[in-house]
Amino acid sequence: MTDVPTLTDGTVVVRAWRDGDVEPSVAGQDAEVDHWFGQPGGLTVEHQREVVERWRAEAREGRRISFVVALADDETVPVGNVELRRIDEHQAELSWWLYAGQRGRGSATRAVRVVVDWALTEAAQGGAGYSRVQARVEPENQRSMRVATRSGLRREGVQRVALGTGDRAETEAYVVLARLASDPPLSEPGAFRALLNSFLPRKRAIAQMLVRDESTPEPRVLLCGLTYKQDWDLPGGVVEVGESPHVAVAREVTEELALDIPAGPLLLTDWLPPWGGWDDALCLVFDGGTHPAALLEQVVPQAREIREAAFLTLDEVAERAADFTTRRVAAALARVGAAGDGPGYSESGRPV
Template sequence: MIDIAAGPDGTALLHWPVDPAGPTVDALQQAVTAAADEVLAEGRHRVEVRRPATDPVGRRALLLSGFRQEGVLRQAAPLPDGGHGDLIIYARLASDTVHGPNGFSGVMNSALPRKRLIAHVVMRDPAGRVLLCQTTFKPDWELPGGIVEPGEPPRQGAVREVKEELGVDRAIGRLLVVDWLPPYLGWEDACELIFDGGVVTEDDLAGFELDQREIVAVRLCTLEEAAELVIEGAHRRLTAACTVADGETAYTEHGRRV
């Protein structure tokens, strides 16, 4: 049922034809597990499989066999209608934990969706004007902050991003807003956390050391002025952050309170 071929650098490649009338998930899982166990017992360190995105039975069997999903080869699989679909790459390493809770969690962690997490910071002057950044990579302005790194606490991510973008260490306060962002400019959807960055003055701005690769300029502006600089959803969540009650955290979706 399963062909085994030698790949580069001690990798074994498994393959079998896509057959809608073929084996069940359970039968295929047993065959895939046996083949992987065989080649790993022979001393290979990696078993790799590439399955069309249109093969749910094969993809399910691989996950049940302890294979991790590693990536997508876009439009790499020819389709019967002459078009092309995606190929999903799976692999199992000799060092992988396959059985028990850790094995299950590792497999599912590789295959389940992961949302991008963004941490931004609201800094306001005594008059209530908000600090915004003009960026090098998009036309609309933005709050200081950015994408949280894997394994990084969101608040610490906000501290790091402010340091990188503005060149200053800021004490980051409480969480003001949790917002869901729809897809935008090629990005998939994400969740954004907005933290209180405290009071900032024009003198503080003069002391910033901007990261010129990302930040062109900074300015303080009213919410009315910000409406001309940021996209509509960003203005809604910025308004929510500036008007949230003391001790409250607002939950919004695309800036709209829910």
């Protein structure tokens, strides 16, 4: 790579560094740039000139392209930077920043989009474009998160890093966002939906079944003693991606207990707040109907997860289960026979 191209969308221009850009770039450094990019507060013109020369050498070697961002109506005045760093022959990584007084006008989003479009489609490597361009953004850097998503980079996940090994000493994690050359153009509705789907909140769903003993006047429900925790719980489990909760609960009961019990109506939706290292979740409790006590003779516990299963009264549930599970069982029992009122809703088993 010997030439840094000039790119534009008609509003912003990204171009190679010029000697006259050095002093304005130093003047534009402020506390925000210092915070996220670790620039020393006393950045000098001489040091910046050295950095620019190093960037030019790296561009010639095909390792890094540092673009100046300017406005199309006066491209002589730098307003920020976009960097494109080569990871390997297929991938590159982005970073960007705007100078003091230049933020909040959409210039970063426009500049990043222009660079990404070029990197994925044009001669970013002296021949063919990259197949993937990524950015790693600290979760607290909400301004850059908005730029990344508005530029069409889809959220892929969180990369954890050991303290002291990131770009900043305080960095503990990066959100990784990327676009692929095979992604549809941002103008297509499907591309916009996929982009939203990549970063909108996702909530874990758990499906459980309330199976009751028909042989006693006092309510008894089927609970499982689990291998991975002390507390007992209703049969069921996590809903798989793309799976119906109604299907999931019957599948879990079959896998865990070897019982073929169709799931009935939804009795209760219980929101579980974050707890013990888990994120929050929605627990959907479905009616498993009433059965003879002899049902227990058919149970074949899945050894990896289930120690045993038993029909328990509410008092016995309270002795063996967590308090929020006890409340959830009681709330679900209260909905049995109340189908005309629809399913109930609770939070950690407490009615709302």
